[in-house]
Amino acid sequence: MAETLILLTIGLPWLGALLTWAAGDQHPRLQHTLAVAFSLAAGMAALLLIPFGKDQILVTFPVGGAFGDFTFSPDGLGVFLAAIATVIGSLAVIFSVDYMRGEAQLGRYYAFVLFFIGAMVGLVLTTNLLLMFVFWEITALTSYALISFHNDDPKAVAGGIKALIITQFGGLGLLIGALVLFSNTGSYDILTFINNPAVLPAGALAWMAFGCLAAAAAKSAQFPFQTWLPDAMEAPTPISALIHAATMVNAGVYLLARFFPAFEGVPGWREAVMAVGMLSALLAAIMAMVATDLKRVLAYSTVSQLGYMVFAIGAGGVFASQFHLLSHSVFKALLFLGAGAVIHAVGTRDMREMGGLGQKMPFVRLVFVIGALALAGLPILNGFWSKELILEAGLEHGNPLWMLIIMLVVSGLTAFYTFRMVWLVFYGQPRSEVHAHDAGTAMKVALAPLALGTLTTWLLAGSFARLLSESLPAHEIAAHPTAEILLEVVTAPVTWVALLVIGLGLLAWWQRERLMGISKALTGLKNLALNSFGFEAINRGVVLGMQNSAEKLRDTQTGMLNWNVAYLLIALILVLAVLALGVG
Amino acid sequence: MTLSIPTIVTIIVLGLIGIGIYALLTTRHLIKVIVALQLLVKGAMLALVLAGYLTGQQDLGQSLAITVIIADTIVAVIGMALAVQVRRVIGTLDLRSLTSLRR
16 A cells, blocks of 8 residues: 555656656647646646554665665655645645646646656655665756746856756765765665664765765755856746745655754764855855845845754754754745746846736735734734744753854844835835736635645644654654644743843834945845855856866867767777776 | 587677677767677577576566667667768768767
8 A cells, every 4th residue: 555655646647747748839738637637637646645654664676786676665754745846736736737828839847847846755765875866967957948948047046057067076975975875885775874874984974964964955955055046036926836835855864853863962063054054055045134135135035044944953853853944845935836827927036126916916925924924923813822932942961052142143033034025016106017817716726725834834743753753763753742842942031031132123123224334234145145244156166167167177078979889899899808907 | 529509608698799889889889889789689588588597487587678679770770860960950860969068
């Protein structure tokens, strides 16, 4: 049963991808229908898979000796992320029916979206590290293809290539981790490794731990790789919601959470993870305060919230990080899709040209404000509970207090930029002549469940904790009932400090005119933030360097068959020589 | 001096592969490339049969050889079809005129 469901959850989106593509672009209605049907079916399969989470099943597909068996385990961490990928995936597909109406080449669009959903499910369910790397790279590839979906737009193409190159560095880290594991144990199996990390010598374990940290940082757009995510906002908005907010960028957090029991003992690893998370959260929050592009603000807030999750894992709060991941996926998908409805109606992403849209789009305003309150961390929405759990985790295990204080400050900054964004878009006077209309039916169908989820997913805290604690013995997650978790949050002093800081953030936006003096004094910081604190230049340098060296390699491609055969022959002789020397 | 059968076959294999590679390295005519490829593959096929004979797995070697024959026929047919199209579109079978993908 579990075996069939796993196959369905991965296979249905991939089959759908093929069929939608084969349907042909001259039948857009058929393409919309097929994509929605297959993504919904995959979502159902993933939800049905959740009850198997606690059984610790291992499903094996033997594929011969070279790569180890293809193994899948629907444990708590995996099924929950698979459910997020497919359910939010199907909502994004439904939203696309309105958003992408009339676009050319829908087949390419839907095929890549569905291909992505299947690969994401495979990534989180597999327990074979090499197979995980393959799925990891498929998600990177589809992310690139979808960022550059409008391939006649140079900005979209540049953004896609940048994302591809930077996430490849992360892929290398994961590959190094996989090879280190294989060369030391002769197997790619993750579960045996996590249950007994001592199979690796300390040096190899450190290599693998920091390789995985680099992989996670690149994938989740964490410091110092954070600049690809804002540029990825050239993608169609449902893609930003699905891949660059709710699912793919969580893969890095998932990787860290999955390997936490194995790596927590590596000297300096937890501190490094916390520092990466803290720096990402802080820098991205400051950049979000000055950005004027609606989607870029959301992208920076994604980096910042992912920083919270990474920080939580470093602080030892795996449950808090995964719970925030769940909350964040729901409310950030809601915010992105809401922003998509706004952008679709207004035709621009620049918040300076918006304003006063609330009257014309009451439904979108309602759901967007719900998402924004959750992002700001106001009670009683899901973002509040999970963020407070993270801050509490920052207090435990003897973690440095100054890091926690910075995270508290960031929650104030979050409240500030969130309210700035909501105000600029929906309130105040209209700043330009735009003909806005409220969202279409398919958009509303996609937005409503997400808004409902934002209001309610925190009620799942208890069952979620039980699922994780039962299926992940090595992670030592305590299973408390929902009421106990909520009571713990409400009675913790750090919660009230955080609420105070959030209140200060709101007050700062309320009294922004009186604070003009301070903001003038901080002009230098603002300019620095607008330039991404210089990381933009470094990352662009890396991307340009990569492209230039690739251009140089062009000289080796003569296009002449004779030369190619000569190269083949030389390579063959070299391999034979190496083998002869190696054996002798 | 009498040569054993495996030795003779080995010489033939090496000869076929040598001729094939030499032709691939030097010829610039598309049809000749296809012919050279055929020689090369026939050498490889003979090597398979020989390997099966030497390891006592004749049936395996022969069935692999038959597989190669089938794949190789397809390669030849598609190669010829491509050559016809190249001749029609570009007007020549010279390999040097086929580097149009290079910028």
